[in-house]
Amino acid sequence: KNEVEQSPQNLTAQEGEFITINCSYSVGISALHWLQQHPGGGIVSLFMLSSGKKKHGRLIATINIQEKHSSLHITASHPRDSAVYICAVNFGNEKLTFGTGTRLTIIP
Amino acid sequence: NAGVTQTPKFQVLKTGQSMTLQCAQDMNHNSMYWYRQDPGMGLRLIYYSASEGTTDKGEVPNGYNVSRLNKREFSLRLESAAPSQTSVYFCASSEGIQPYEQYFGPGTRLTVT
Numbered sequence: 408k409n410e411v412e413q414s415p416q417n418l419t420a421q422e423g424e425f426i427t428i429n430c431s432y433s434v435g436i437s438a439l440h441w442l443q444q445h446p447g448g449g450i451v452s453l454f455m456l457s458s459g460k461k462k463h464g465r466l467i468a469t470i471n472i473q474e475k476h477s478s479l480h481i482t483a484s485h486p487r488d489s490a491v492y493i494c495a496v497n498f499g500n501e502k503l504t505f506g507t508g509t510r511l512t513i514i515p
Numbered sequence: 516n517a518g519v520t521q522t523p524k525f526q527v528l529k530t531g532q533s534m535t536l537q538c539a540q541d542m543n544h545n546s547m548y549w550y551r552q553d554p555g556m557g558l559r560l561i562y563y564s565a566s567e568g569t570t571d572k573g574e575v576p577n578g579y580n581v582s583r584l585n586k587r588e589f590s591l592r593l594e595s596a597a598p599s600q601t602s603v604y605f606c607a608s609s610e611g612i613q614p615y616e617q618y619f620g621p622g623t624r625l626t627v628t
Contacts, residue, residue, distance in 0.1 A: 411557070438614035450605060450619035457614070493557070497614045502548075502573065505557030 409433055409498040413506040421514055426481040428509045430494030433475070440503065441468050441479050442493040450493070453479070486513045516541050521606050521620035528596045528627045536591040536623050538606030546609045547589035548573075548617065549581060551602040558605065564589055565612045596627045 410433045420426055430439070441453040454461050454468040456477075461468050465484075470477040481488055494506040519540045528534055540547065545566045550558040560573030564583040578600060580592045589608075593600060604623045609615040 440616070442619075448603065448622045448624075450607075450622075452616045452618065455614065455616050495558075502560050502563060502612075503558075503617070505559075507555060507557050 409496075409501070409504055411494055411496055411504050411506040413492075413494050413509050415509060416507070417510045417512075419512045419514065420484055422485060424484050424513075426484050426488070426511065426513075428479045428492050428494075428511070430477045430479070430506060431475055432477075432496050432498075434498060436475075436496045436498055438497045439470055439477050440495040440497075441477075442495060444491040444493060444508065446490065453492075481511075484513045486515050489513050518542065519606055519608055519618050519620035521604075521623050523623060524621065526623065526625050528593075528625065530597060530627060532596050533592070533594050534596065534625075535593075536604055536606075536625075537588070538590065538620055539588045540606075540608040540618070541587065542608060542618065543586070544608035544618070545586070545611050546615075547583065548607045548609075549579075549589070549591045550605045550607065551575065552605060552622075553602050561591065561604075563612075593625075596625075598627045601625060601627045 414429045438457045440455045444450045465482045467480040491508040493508045495503045522537045548563045549561040562581040564570045567586045606620040607617040609617045
């Protein structure tokens with residue numbers, strides 16, 4: 408079965424800390440997505456990647472195809488980064504399969 | 516550009532009632548999707564439309580119907596609502612079906628009593 412697992416489920420950190428959220432998947436993929444869901448419910452796409460690394464501001468996403476693993480890093484975390492971060496993958500040419508999300512809380 | 520818009524934002528239905536959730540996008544995207552989000556579960560695909568004039572079932576289609584009215588609009592209909600359909604519903608769009616970034620609407624919170 409095609410599965411996506413995220414860890415941790417919940418993460419609380421102090422402002423300024425370096426954050427890492429992990430995503431692992433079961434079989435080969437064509438793309439992996441990182442999404443952010445704000446407390447108000449809206450969902451925003453952060454990254455789509457199939458290899459290597461992408462960076463946008465304080466956010467960095469990496470993927471290791473051989474190990475079937477991706478990480479989302481946040482540098483110099485800020486309370487406004489508090490959100491649910493969702494990993495989703497395209498297994499082959501299939502539609503997106505979503506992880507259950509990591510709830511991140513950054514304390515001032 | 517408004518992106519992806521959904522109406523209504525909130526809805527309460529009684530069991531057996533029907534309703535249609537509306538979705539529209541102004542990005543000239545070919546593909547559109549309906550998802551539901553339930554506590555403790557990832558987003559699950561209900562139906563999708565790869566291009567104007569086509570619709571296909573996703574992972575959880577039972578109890579729902581869809582219409583791709585034109586390239587912009589994709590509606591989701593609950594013919595006879597059940598409490599199990601209490602959920603948050605998201606519409607999304609993308610350039611195509613092959614892995615592309617998806618753009619999400621703000622969601623509709625539906626409660627069926």
